[in-house]
Amino acid sequence: MTSTHDIDATKKTQEESDTGAGADRRALGSAAGSTRAGFDWRARYARNLRITDLLALIWVVYGTQIAWLGFGNTSVPTDNLLGVGNISYWLFSAGLVIAWACALGLADSRSHRVIGTGTTEYVRVARASLGVFGMIAIVAFLTKSEVARGYLLISLPAGIVTLALVRWLWRQWLVSNRRAGGYSARVLLVGSGESVTAIANELRRVSDAGYTVVGACIPGARIGDLVPGTDVPVVGSVDDVELGLVRTGADTVAVTSTGDLPPSRLKQISWSLEAGRQHLVLAPSITDIAGPRIHSRPVAGLPLIHVEIPRFSSGQRIVKRTMDIIGALALIALSSPLLLGVAIAVKATSPGPLLFAQERIGLKGTPFRMLKFRSMRVGADAELRALLDAQGTSETPLFKVKDDPRITPVGRFIRKYSLDELPQFFNVLGGSMSLVGPRPQVAAEVALYSDAARRRLLARPGVSGLWQVSGRSTTTWEETVRLDLYYVENWSLLGDIGILLKTLRAVILPGNSAH
Numbered sequence: 164m165t166s167t168h169d170i171d172a173t174k175k176t177q178e179e180s181d182t183g184a185g186a187d188r189r190a191l192g193s194a195a196g197s198t199r200a201g202f203d204w205r206a207r208y209a210r211n212l213r214i215t216d217l218l219a220l221i222w223v224v225y226g227t228q229i230a231w232l233g234f235g236n237t238s239v240p241t242d243n244l245l246g247v248g249n250i251s252y253w254l255f256s257a258g259l260v261i262a263w264a265c266a267l268g269l270a271d272s273r274s275h276r277v278i279g280t281g282t283t284e285y286v287r288v289a290r291a292s293l294g295v296f297g298m299i300a301i302v303a304f305l306t307k308s309e310v311a312r313g314y315l316l317i318s319l320p321a322g323i324v325t326l327a328l329v330r331w332l333w334r335q336w337l338v339s340n341r342r343a344g345g346y347s348a349r350v351l352l353v354g355s356g357e358s359v360t361a362i363a364n365e366l367r368r369v370s371d372a373g374y375t376v377v378g379a380c381i382p383g384a385r386i387g388d389l390v391p392g393t394d395v396p397v398v399g400s401v402d403d404v405e406l407g408l409v410r411t412g413a414d415t416v417a418v419t420s421t422g423d424l425p426p427s428r429l430k431q432i433s434w435s436l437e438a439g440r441q442h443l444v445l446a447p448s449i450t451d452i453a454g455p456r457i458h459s460r461p462v463a464g465l466p467l468i469h470v471e472i473p474r475f476s477s478g479q480r481i482v483k484r485t486m487d488i489i490g491a492l493a494l495i496a497l498s499s500p501l502l503l504g505v506a507i508a509v510k511a512t513s514p515g516p517l518l519f520a521q522e523r524i525g526l527k528g529t530p531f532r533m534l535k536f537r538s539m540r541v542g543a544d545a546e547l548r549a550l551l552d553a554q555g556t557s558e559t560p561l562f563k564v565k566d567d568p569r570i571t572p573v574g575r576f577i578r579k580y581s582l583d584e585l586p587q588f589f590n591v592l593g594g595s596m597s598l599v600g601p602r603p604q605v606a607a608e609v610a611l612y613s614d615a616a617r618r619r620l621l622a623r624p625g626v627s628g629l630w631q632v633s634g635r636s637t638t639t640w641e642e643t644v645r646l647d648l649y650y651v652e653n654w655s656l657l658g659d660i661g662i663l664l665k666t667l668r669a670v671i672l673p674g675n676s677a678h
Contacts, residue, residue, distance in 0.1 A: 204346045205275040212273045212333060213264070219325045220260045227318045228256050231311060240309045255310070259299070263322065266291040275348075279337050280372050282657050285327050292323050338371045347373040348442070351398070351407050353380045353432075354419030356391060362419045362446050363393045378411035380404050382423045401428070405435050417444040482656055483597065490598050490663075491591040498585055505536050505582050512573045515541040518586060523603035526623045531595040533603060534586035538574025539567075581670050587626045599659045600625025601647040616644045622651045632665035 238249035267273070270291035277283040296319050303310050340346040350366065352359045359379045366374045378398040379390050388397045398407040401423050404416060416432060418424065424432075433443045495502075510517055519537040522530050570578065577583045590596040596603070603624035612619075630646040650658070 208275070208278065208333075208337065208346070209273040212278075212330070213268070215329050215333065216267055216273075216326060217260070217264050219329050220263050220322060223322045223325050224256045224260050224263075224318055227314055227321060228252055231314045231317065239311075250308075252311075252314075259295075259318070262298075263292065263295050266295045267326075270294075275373075279334060279341065280369070282661065284330060284334075286657075288326050288330065289323050292319060292326070337373075341373050342370055344375065347375040348415040349377045349411065349413045350374050350415045350417050350444075351378050351380065351404070351411055351413035352376055352390075352395070352417050352419055352446075353401055353404055353407075353424070354421070355423060356381050356384065358419035359390050359395070360392045362417065363390060363395050367393070374415070374417075377413050378407055380407045404432050408441070414440065415442045415444060417446045419446050421445075479654065483654075483659070484594075486656070486659065487591050487597050491588045495588050495592075498588075501582060502585055505577055505585065508573050508577075509536055509538075513537075513540065513571045522605065523624065524606055524609045524620065525595055525603055526620065528609070528620050530606070531590070531603075533596070534590055536577060536583040536586060538571060538578050538583045539569040540571060543569040584626055591626060595623075597623040597625045598627065599650075599662050600628055601651065602628050602631065613644075615648065618651055619644070619647045622654070627662060627666040629662060632662055632669050 232252055237252050239252060239255050240249050267288060270287045271277070272284055272287040272291060277287065296315060299310065299315065302308070337346055347370075352362055354362075359381055363376050363379070366372070366376055376393075376395050379395050380399045380401050380403055381390065381397055382401050384390075384397040384400065386397055386399060389395060390397060398410045407413070408416070416436065418429065418432075421429065436443055506517055515537055517537060519535045519539070520532045521535070523533040525531045574583070587596055591598055600622050601619040601624055609617075609620075628647065629650040630643045633642075633646055
């Protein structure tokens with residue numbers, strides 16, 4: 164006969180044997196809840212965009228109609244084609260709003276893949292808007308409808324600008340939440356230790372992109388250890404991806420290297436993910452390469468990624484130079500009162516010349532004279548070496564002196580607001596500089612360049628640049644090189660416009676990073 168004690172012992176043994184499976188089931192339930200919570204923000208954010216897009220379009224379209232046509236019941240004449248009578252502008256505007264809102268959705272302008280960073284979201288908004296008005300023009304032509312041209316010509320640009328502004332405001336809100344750890348994908352990295360470390364550090368550096376690394380699966384690593392050089396915990400090997408998702412509650416698997424994953428294993432991982440709620444991302448360990456240079460091309464079932472060699476085409480050079488000339492002329496005209504005011508202040512408060520012309524190294528290593536309003540006392544160059552030696556930065560190719568005693572009181576003010584840089588618009592007109600580009604440095608700094616840093620000289624130096632709007636005087640030399648190389652290798656006209664807009668904001672609100 165089996166005793167009560169034996170029965171209890173058997174139950175206890177069974178419970179102990181099920182502990183691992185029970186823990187995994189509990190973890191799976193927890194992870195599922197976490198995944199649902201993690202994905203709620205995508206649907207919620209897209210819903211908020213739909214609402215504000217609709218409100219913005221109603222405001223723009225009906226506001227334009229009232230401003231252009233008044234409150235009367237004006238109609239769109241259609242010549243009664245196919246028996247269709249004239250259409251009231253109130254009804255026409257309603258149709259335009261609905262069509263415009265639908266076009267924004269069809270263009271995937273609210274997709275979580277494009278929100279938060281980059282220009283893709285804005286480009287899709289603009290393309291969808293242009294597409295709607297193009298269709299209106301075609302339909303109006305075919306139906307011989309006489310839609311008021313002024314009404315359309317005002318609605319289109321006003322709508323694009325308003326939508327972009329609304330999206331930008333939402334983006335600021337989203338970025339602030341992402342920096343606090345919310346509204347981000349929870350990422351499980353899978354691959355070799357070196358590749359996982361590289362991708363983890365890059366994703367941590369750009370938290371605005373919305374990817375939070377919660378764990379890693381690395382071959383041969385011990386569960387519970389941290390990935391070298393990061394605070395990311397190891398949750399399994401590359402064979403434990405499904406279990407890693409359970410343990411971390413991740414909603415995105417990012418494969419950082421495929422050497423340890425045979426093709427069949429990669430397929431199994433993709434099949435195990437819940438469609439629409441979990442995602443698979445291939446994250447090759449190549450960084451600082453922008454989208455226009457990357458092209459995916461399937462060949463014999465292989466998703467080959469082509470990375471274009473960075474180069475300026477003739478058309479790009481013409482566009483950039485044209486923008487420099489037009490922009491410099493416009494900025495000189497707009498800033499002429501400031502130019503005059505700063506000139507008077509510099510001459511009236513300290514002895515010496517008005518302008519300071521310093522030799523800098525420009526495009527392809529060519530020296531040129533860069534103009535600035537003088538912000539230091541006469542003979543300041545002769546004191547630089549001693550000051551750099553005193554603070555221990557004479558061997559770093561970013562010669563900055565903290566609390567520089569050579570700067571005059573007026574010089575400190577004009578440097579804080581970048582007013583000393585205004586004469587460089589004349590350098591732009593002369594062709595030695597561009598409005599946007601890597602900041603030119605003196606020959607002594609260029610002599611300390613590494614091979615990578617020398618690639619900064621492949622672009623015309625700029626009055627402003629990517630690193631200036633990313634931290635100004637607080638940016639380290641290594642970060643400066645990385646940002647400048649990213650600009651040189653991924654130039655675009657939209658990128659230049661974005662940098663100029665950020666420069667304007669940095670000039671108006673310089674903060675503590677300007678010296």
